[in-house]
Amino acid sequence: MTEKLTICLVGPKAGGKSSLLAALTECVAQGSFGYAPRLRPAIQPLGEKDFRAAEAEMRPADFLAHEEGDYERLQRDFAQGGVATDTLDTYEYYFRLTVNGEAPPAILTPGPWLLEIVDSAGEVAVPPNGVEIAILDDVKTKLARQLLACEAIVLVLPLVRLEDSLWIGALTRLIDRLVIAPEKKLRRLVVVFSHYERLFVRLGPSAFTYACDPAVARHVLSRALRRAQWLERLRALETPNGGARVRFTVASAYGFTKRFQNPNIDPHQPGERRFRRAGLEGARAAGEFWRPFLTAEPFLYAALGMDSAFTFSFAQLDARAAGNDETSIID
């Protein structure tokens, strides 16, 4: 049996949507997620043709053939500093997800999963105030259609003071419309706070140790969401009429360096670049120190509906907020 799922990535511009997606397969390959290792998920990019034909017939001539697809291009652009996704279209990427280890039968039975992940520029769904956005108005229509037809939404927000951002009004409006849309098929919505590594830049080699503590992540989420007015609107999605489950998590596409454990942002490079050995080029240079952190979490939850140590429900965050000050380890 194969289940097809569509997941829409939305969020403000420069929030890290494309980076999160670019780091997905590497995160799964390195097991750098909060699920038990015995789950043993595997994910591989597909072409659209293979996604459309669930049981694609492969000709012998194609068996060893490999054509660089959109996802490989996205990963290459990400390794070179990234390219801002334009507002001229929405872009679909396709994957096959399998779970090869232990999981409850209710989780495993529908698999393997064929995922269609829709990426779009932040300016389309969550535009900043007062900007004339797209050349193509039909892009908004297309994304709206995809949002209403998808089974899961991954909402990517940068870890900033939400109340001060220029896009918070647009985000609230989007959530409102999602809540009241009767024709939506939404089953899961994951709110991801990106750029998680930046909270730990002063901790040096201890950074990864702290980042790996789910209690720290839960505390960070509670703090980030403390004044979020739109949070209450999101709760409406979980009512019996809403029909969807909501989770919160954190992620870092750059992650933490292998061996050294510090946040993987090289302060000596222009722009934002990951650490790499001087004089080394190509895939080895890009991957030698790269360990993305939890970037698979939102997609695995969106597909499987299975919680990890780093996905938090409203109930968990509410409980945390109630006893916040007594157990706080950072403030």
Place this chain on the structure above:
Amino acid sequence: MSSPVSANTSTAVEAAIDIRRLHYGKLVDATTGAVPSQSGYEVTRRSFDLDPSLVGHLSPARLIGRRRFDPDAIETSALRSGCFVARTTAYDATALMRARFRPEDGENGGARRHQQSSVWVVAFDDWRRFPAACLAIAAGHLRADPDLAAETAAVRLAETPSRWRFQNLDVDRARAVLLRDAWGCDMLEFFLDAASSDAAACLDFDARDFANERDFLAAAGFALQSLSSSYPRWRDVSVACGLAYPAPGVCLRYSPDHALPGALSDAA
């Protein structure tokens, strides 16, 4: 290697074309060239009388005939200045586009890159009558430079079309130049072959044929100027420089990175 060619000749008559503009990308700071944090993708400049229904046909991806315009679409040698495409699109309009990716923290920065495109729109009839002038003007003045955040939207989005006056190239003179060099014969033969087919086709030139893009565009202008206005595939004609793939239609392409000189191939 050909010598540079010019659209100005002594036997020419004066003519003029109106050019409308559409810029897409991000606004930048005038001093640093960096994209301010609040700036996102938008139409940053537009002629006030540009037909709104045409705007959707002027995205870089549509003009290069691909689903997506990404850095791979631009040849390495053209990454900084951007690729160039001229082709006729909907509503009897011909678009001349320069598009590239530039770092968000300024021209020499290392941050993530954003798309920046400048599209000129001329009437198809002007393109058919004055292709050499259109390409010569574009070669000299069409740049994918970002607009400045300091300039008000009222000014940027209500620009008056620019009128360019020039000495039109005499057809006999154009043909004489074409028949003098091998590239000219190749181009004429290419258009002749394409006339009897509906298929897409591309004729490639590289740095061994022309020293730079400007020389190629001048040569392409001569070839197109020599075509009769009744040429059956005028609407399919496209010219591309620094583009990693052939542009749609009957394409003359300058590909500095390309290894094979003057290779004739059918586009997919």
